[in-house]
Amino acid sequence: MKKINELSIKLDNRSLYLRSLVVKCLFGGGRGHMGSAMSLIEILRVMYDYVLKYNPKKPHFLKRDRLILSKGHGCLALYAILADKKFFDKKILNSASRFNSILGGHPEFGKVPGVEASTGALGHGPAIGLGMAIAAKLKNLNYKTFIVVGDGEINEGSFWETSMIASKYKLDNFHIIIDYNKIQSYGKTKEVLDLEPLKYKLESFGYKVDEVNGHNIVNLKNYFMKLKKKLKKSTALICHTVKGKGFPFAENNPFWHHKNFFTDKEVSEINKYLGKNRL
Numbered sequence: 001m002k003k004i005n006e007l008s009i010k011l012d013n014r015s016l017y018l019r020s021l022v023v024k025c026l027f028g029g030g031r032g033h034m035g036s037a038m039s040l041i042e043i044l045r046v047m048y049d050y051v052l053k054y055n056p057k058k059p060h061f062l063k064r065d066r067l068i069l070s071k072g073h074g075c076l077a078l079y080a081i082l083a084d085k086k087f088f089d090k091k092i093l094n095s096a097s098r099f100n101s102i103l104g105g106h107p108e109f110g111k112v113p114g115v116e117a118s119t120g121a122l123g124h125g126p127a128i129g130l131g132m133a134i135a136a137k138l139k140n141l142n143y144k145t146f147i148v149v150g151d152g153e154i155n156e157g158s159f160w161e162t163s164m165i166a167s168k169y170k171l172d173n174f175h176i177i178i179d180y181n182k183i184q185s186y187g188k189t190k191e192v193l194d195l196e197p198l199k200y201k202l203e204s205f206g207y208k209v210d211e212v213n214g215h216n217i218v219n220l221k222n223y224f225m226k227l228k229k230k231l232k233k234s235t236a237l238i239c240h241t242v243k244g245k246g247f248p249f250a251e252n253n254p255f256w257h258h259k260n261f262f263t264d265k266e267v268s269e270i271n272k273y274l275g276k277n278r279l
Contacts, residue, residue, distance in 0.1 A: 006057040008216045011188050011246055013277075015041055019246050020277035021080035021093055023270055026263065027093070027279060029097030032105065033073045035256040036038060036150070039181040039214070039241040040069075046220040048081050051164070051227075054142065056087045056125060059113045066132050068117045070125020071075040071150035071179060072106040073258075078102050088116035101153050126176065130162050145188060148177045152184035155162030155193050160205065166234040175227065176207065176236040179214065181243040181268025209234040214239030247273050 011019075026032045028100050048054070053066040065248035069078045075094065083090045088102070097159030103113050107121030117128045129147040130215050149159065166174045180187050180198070189195055202209045208231050213218045223237060243257070249269055262270070271278035 009213060009276050011215070012217070013275075015045065015215075015217075016246070017149070017277050018045060018077075018080050018084065020274050020279060021090065022076045023274065023279055024075045025092075025096035025103065026259070026270075028094035029101075030262070031104075031258070031260045032249075033074050033258045034076075035181075035183075035244040035253065036071065036074040036258075037076040038245045039243050040071070040074045040148065041245070042079055042180065042215045042217060042220060043177060043239055043241075044069075044081045046217060046224065047146065048085055050221055051224045052146075054085075054114070056085050056114070057085060063143055066116050066145045067128045068119065068125045068132075068145070069071055069115075069146045070119050070122070070129075071153055072118075072120030072122075072125075073216040074148075074150070074179070075107040078107060079112070082112070082114040082152065085114075088112070104221050107214055110163055112115070122147060122150070122153040124180035126159050126162040130174060130238075131165055132183060133166070133171045133248070134169065136173055137169075137171070141241075144173045144175060144277070145174045145176060148179060149180060150184075151178060151180045151189050151195060152192065154178065154195065161224065163202075163205040163207065163234075163244055170229060170232055171234050172232050174234040176202075176234070178236065178238050179241055180238050181241040181252075183252060183254055183257070184241045185208075186254060191279075202238075204234045206233060208233050209236045209238065209241065211238040214241035215245055249264060 024036050054064050096103040107115040109118045119125050126147050129145045133145040199209050250256035
C-alpha cells in the first residue's frame with residue numbers, strides 16, 4: 001500500500017476553478033506565493049464548503065467558527081475561497097498585491113472580509129487561535145477554532161508552547177491543520193529541520209492526531225465530520241500535500257514558492273493546466 005504522501009489524485013473541476021481564482025491574483029498583481037497557495041486549495045475548499053459556520057453578509061457574527069490561516073503567505077488560496085463564497089467581489093482578485101488593494105501579500109484582519117487574523121509572522125496564528133478557543137469556553141460559546149499552519153512554520157517554538165497550553169486546558173474546540181507539503185521557502189523540511197516523527201511528537205503534546213491526503217476531498221470531509229463528536233482534547237490533522245499541486249512544472253519545485261513575474265511561456269503553461277477555467 002502506498003504511503004499517504006505518495007498518493008496522487010485527479011483534481012475535479014471545482015478544484016481547478018478555485019485554482020483559476022488564485023491565478024487571477026497572480027496575473028493581476030504580477031506576483032505571489034503560487035506553490036504555497038496551491039497545496040492549500042482542497043483543505044480550504046472542504047472547510048468552507050462543508051465544515052465551518054459562517055455568514056458572508058455578517059462576517060463577524062459571534063457564533064461563527066473561526067479559521068485562521070497562520071501560513072499567511074498562502075493567502076491567495078484564502079482570497080480565492082472567500083471571493084467564491086461572496087465575502088467580497090471576485091473582481092477584486094485582479095488587484096491582489098497591488099498598491100491600495102485590500103488583498104496584500106499576507107492577509108490583514110479588518111481589511112479583508114472573512115480574515116480572522118493578520119498573519120505571516122509564522123507561529124503566531126496558533127497562539128491567536130488559542131486565545132479565541134479559550135474565550136469561547138469562558139463565554140460559553142459553541143464555536144470551533146481551526147488554525148492552518150505550514151510545515152516549515154512549526155519549527156517555531158511558539159507553536160509548541162501553544163500546544164502545551166491547549167493540552168493543559170483540554171481545549172476540544174481547538175484544531176490544528178498542518179499543510180505538510182515538505183518544502184520550505186529554500187529547501188526540503190527534512191533538510192532544513194526534520195519534523196519526523198511528526199505524528200508522535202504531536203501526540204506527545206496532547207493532540208488527537210490523524211493523517212490524510214490533503215488533496216482528497218472525500219477523506220478530508222470524513223475526517224471533519226468526525227470532529228462533531230466530543231473528543232475532550234485538541235486535535236491535529238497532518239495533511240500530506242504537494243506544493244504547487246495541479247501544475248506539474250511547479251509541483252515540489254522551490255522555484256515556484258514565490259514568483260515576482262511571469263513570462264509568456266509560464267502564463268501559457270499555467271493556463272494549459274486550468275482546462276476550461278483558463279484565463
